[in-house]
Amino acid sequence: MDSIDTIPTSSGGILTITREDGLKLYDLLVEIKPFLQKRLPGLKIIDSADVALMNFVRSSYTLQDEEISVIAYVGNEFTRLIFMQGSNYLHFAPIISEGYNSPNIENTLYSRILLEQDNIALSRIDRILLAGDGHKVNLREALAPQFASAAVEYVTSADVDVSAFEGSMGATLSEYAIPIASAWRTLQPTHAGFYDINLIPNGILEEQKAFKLAWHGWVLAILSMVSIVFFYTSIISRGQEIRAAQELLRRRQTEFRDLEVLRQQRDTLINGIARFSTAASVYDSIAPGGDRWSRILHYLSNSVEDLNSLWIFKIAQAPNNPKALTITGRSIYRTRIPRLASLFEKATLKAVRTMKIRDKVVYEFDLQVDQIDKSDFIVPPKSRTGG
8 A cells, every 4th residue: 555645636536646666776775785884875755756746836836726737847768748727736648758859849749738738628728837858959949939828938946046056047957856846845745835645665664763663662662761750850869868868877976976975974973983982881881980070060060050150160079078079169149159059959068258359359168069969960951040
């Protein structure tokens, strides 16, 4: 089916174009493939020469629907006449087996156009377009007087830029109308003036595809691209999370080292406390009751603070009683001395002396406390009675 294609005709029918003589040019390219670095040029279309001529005219001229045009292609050994009504195919005349170098080619062409006009019952011919080698024998100048009511000219196109060439390019351009039309269609396959036909085998098109996949292959390819984008973004996101976690770990490690230093210092202090506790225990075992004087002094300091205006400057063990002690001190007020003695269960005021200190009379006393035990030195709650 890829060797057959169709185009519409002006009468509402279809014209079938068939590729029937093989692929000689393609076979020649395959033969010389080893000399082309084993790479064939890209082949996009196989076109018909007759359709290429109609494409050239359809794309280069504005044709009215009822306008009758004749494309006369004069080659080296044959001549082809193509009749068009408007921009659609109308009629192919039988091939004329004469070329531009045949004698009286202009008379042959004139008589064949009139014959085909009678055969298909055309009342007029509006335009005659010459292509091929006709310009070499001045064919337009020979036919124009014979078709006074028709515009006779060599095919040309305003879309083809020939400004880089010197002289008149109209006649020369008509000689290469077929290859120009084929190249034009290859470069702009969706041009509105071109018939959409292509006789190239599907096998050749498939061989030229560098990436051939069925529908499920394309689905997998799309999924692969989506997965690449997904994993790439995931890797970036995970990389940021990893860097944040590493930074957090670095800070935690620094804090852990600081805590380790503090732990070592704490262990050192605990060990020191343990040593001091052991030493105190050993001291208590060597000298039982060694804290007696500490408790006595603590009790007296709190009591003197509560009494106020009273100073203790000497505490000694009584010479006649090892369990008793003598307290010597001074007081601004005499009444504070009995109050100090009343703090103890068994206390005797031995002496009270007056003396002057900076013109101020103070009372110096000696107080003996007998039978001191733990019950005597239960420290009462601290209470301030005066300033």
